[in-house]
Amino acid sequence: MSVKLNIRQVGDVSVLDAVGRITLGEGSSAFRETVRDLISKGNKKILLNLAEVSYIDSSGIGELVSAFTTVTNHGGQLKLLNLNKRVKDLLQITKLYTVFEVHEDEGAAVRSFT
Amino acid sequence: MPDHNSGAATSVERLLASSLESVDIGEGLVTEVALKAGLEEDERHRLGMAVRESLVNAVVHGNRYDARKKVFLSVSANRERLTVTVGDEGDGFDPSALPDPLAEENLLRQSGRGLLLMQAFVDEFEVRRREPRGTQVLLVKRLAAT
Numbered sequence: 001m002s003v004k005l006n007i008r009q010v011g012d013v014s015v016l017d018a019v020g021r022i023t024l025g026e027g028s029s030a031f032r033e034t035v036r037d038l039i040s041k042g043n044k045k046i047l048l049n050l051a052e053v054s055y056i057d058s059s060g061i062g063e064l065v066s067a068f069t070t071v072t073n074h075g076g077q078l079k080l081l082n083l084n085k086r087v088k089d090l091l092q093i094t095k096l097y098t099v100f101e102v103h104e105d106e107g108a109a110v111r112s113f114t
Numbered sequence: 115m116p117d118h119n120s121g122a123a124t125s126v127e128r129l130l131a132s133s134l135e136s137v138d139i140g141e142g143l144v145t146e147v148a149l150k151a152g153l154e155e156d157e158r159h160r161l162g163m164a165v166r167e168s169l170v171n172a173v174v175h176g177n178r179y180d181a182r183k184k185v186f187l188s189v190s191a192n193r194e195r196l197t198v199t200v201g202d203e204g205d206g207f208d209p210s211a212l213p214d215p216l217a218e219e220n221l222l223r224q225s226g227r228g229l230l231l232m233q234a235f236v237d238e239f240e241v242r243r244r245e246p247r248g249t250q251v252l253l254v255k256r257l258a259a260t
Contacts, residue, residue, distance in 0.1 A: 062223075068222070
């Protein structure tokens with residue numbers, strides 16, 4: 001199973017609910033295309049909800065990083081919401097926990113965008 | 115390739131195609147052996163990830179999806195250890211020549227974290243030259259004494 005992505009607009013923040021696996025192949029390219037599409041439409045505040053993501057591999061991590069730099073380079077912000085323990089572990093091992101802004105409450109996360 | 119299962123010891127070998135389907139097949143095979151060996155769920159997941167990363171490397175970077183080349187997977191378990199080897203028929207590489215993915219200047223690189231994750235998720239890890247050609251990765255999980 002690859003990742004399924006649903007976009008919700010909460011104020012001026014695009015909340016991207018991801019379900020499934022972000023791994024090499026279909027899962028990671030679907031994610032990349034969705035983020036680029038949001039940016040091209042001028043949505044520069046993106047909150048990626050990973051609550052229902054069961055698996056991310058190094059390729060998926062690469063896609064998160066790529067999305068982060070794409071959004072940042074366009075003057076936007078990409079933040080993460082609801083990491084499960086396994087994803088949190090991955091971000092700690094790769095030292096990316098210090099790069100991404102991570103939230104556990106959607107309301108607070110949405111309000112944190114400037 | 116043979117499967118051996120005698121009492122507590124298990125040994126499985128597979129020749130896999132150089133395709134991404136092989137990654138799922140290999141990961142599934144190893145996690146199945148790990149389940150039978152009594153490895154608990156989180157550690158099975160970690161081992162599965164390490165195996166996945168090594169299979170991806172073998173297919174993508176080693177064999178470069180070349181249909182003429184195979185990926186060699188072996189998994190064996192006894193009471194103390196679960197041992198996995200993943201081999202390819204590529205040109206080989208020097209792990210020490212790769213950029214450090216934890217260096218500040220490399221944190222935002224899109225790739226290069228596979229070896230780091232393999233190392234983090236198993237108890238013993240080694241990259242060695244495979245004869246006559248290619249690379250072999252050794253992954254070992256120590257099993258809790260019961």
